[in-house]
Amino acid sequence: MNSAQLGEKAKQMRRSIIKMLEKAGSGHPGGSLSSTDIVTCLFFNVMKHDPRNPKWPDRDRFHLSKGHCAPIIYSVLAESGYFPKEELNHLRKLGALLQGHPDVNIPGIDVASGSLGQGLSVALGMALAGKMDKKEYRVYCLLGDGEIQEGNIWEAAMACAHYKVDNICAVLDFNGFQIDGRVSDVMAIDPVVEKWKSFGWNVISIDGHDIEQILAAFAQARKIKGKPTIIIAKTIKGKDVSFMENVVDFHGRAPTKEEALIALKELANGE
């Protein structure tokens, strides 16, 4: 898929996120919308994967460390054909395939996530296994900016550099908000770039909504040998839905029916 197609696909994924959250009546739109462009680029351009064979040993791995942004991964998995799109209508309902946070019953999910701070370690395990087995696959891991307040993240950051896992590419969805407010007010994480650099990482800073920049960053990361890469993607929480952008309330609140209608209008094709 080229950049223009990826842009359209991202818009479609955002519509899917709004629809499934409205039906679910709860969930996390803000961070799902801020990471939509990144995850769309991964699944429809960057990653080697096969929806008909979710356990293909040579597939690139994607681990959603910020598990509460399940709607974005569910959207791309359904769109790719890992499971029927019909499942999106039952998100967070009793007995449904799609749980509030991702689990391993869902085709395309390798390890559950939701308790924040563990995903980079999980990705490290996948990367080490790849190195041991002399596999070419790469491991992508999406982190939230609030999430990196967790100590486990920095244990993993240290270990990834120590073990020189250049087959890991983490992405920080740097949208600046967490559930209690601005990240800088709740618990400042800056200077983010310097922190990751000092932990031994190759750091690439981009606009996380610019498809060209996203693709270029993943391509650049692939060339870096001997150290892990993190892409610090500056994003907008609730991106492309006017009344959700940078509104902390939409970190963890689903749109009402009326709000969803407005959001879908804003996200309509050709706009």
Added chain:
Amino acid sequence: MASELLYQRDVYGKTLVELGKQDENIVVLDADLSGSTRTVLFAREFPERFFNFGIAEQNMMATAAGLASCGKKVFASTFAMFATGRAWDQVRNSICYSDMNVKIVATHAGITVGPDGATHQALEDIALMRVIPNMRVIVPCDGPQTRDAVIAAANIPGPVYVRLGRSKIATIENKGTFTFGKAEILTKGTDIAIFSCGIMTKIALDALALLSQEGISCSLINIHTIKPLDVLAVEESAKDKKGIIVCEEHSTTGGLGCAVSEVLSRLGMGVAMLRIGVRNKFGQSGDHDELLKKYNLSTEDIVTAAKKLLLKK
């Protein structure tokens, strides 16, 4: 019935090497305690399959899940305190919820860690692991049984917790063949049934000898697998007894005693029960035997409990 003194952790390290030779999928992780847990033996033999995570147990456990998701059979070791306490969320959410093939073999469990004192004496680990769905719990009673437990763990797909101690312990002879999930009836008696695990089995065996001199006849059941518990063995052994005693080097809350009483209450068996374990307390520094006495985990304490049960009748 008891002879050779062995460190369970030495046996663990040697068994890992043995398994590593047979199965190249086995990967071993440690968190800066490989000399103490003896995973160093595996590290020396298979450096490319050993990873030290430094003093970062949470990272070790979640990384174990990632490795297992790619088909590795992972053994992760550190002290019981840190494996089950510090990294509990990672064990629950990244390992057990996804049913990952990770074996947590923790050493230095219980009060007999000794001089290091309360911060290092895990008295809650059986409870912490037993409560998590998908997790199995094995507490081997001596050196040879440690080998059996580690091999069994390697052959069970999914998460297993194996609890080992720090000190040398005597080998108990004639236990028969180890079967995961099946309790071992070491002695059959008529008055009292004693259930035990880990180092308490040898201590209970010594108590049994003293009690038999006084004409008190006891069954001794070594419950190496605490989860899944051998319900039938508990029922059969407790039936028709004047009372039962459960012995564990663990808090009396949440461990083997609780597991046994859950079975008895479910079956509606109103048998008198006394508990040998640490009662809602932290430990302290001291040597192995001093601590067992101080915290009422000694042979004498079991003898006293048995007599008390008979007086009640």
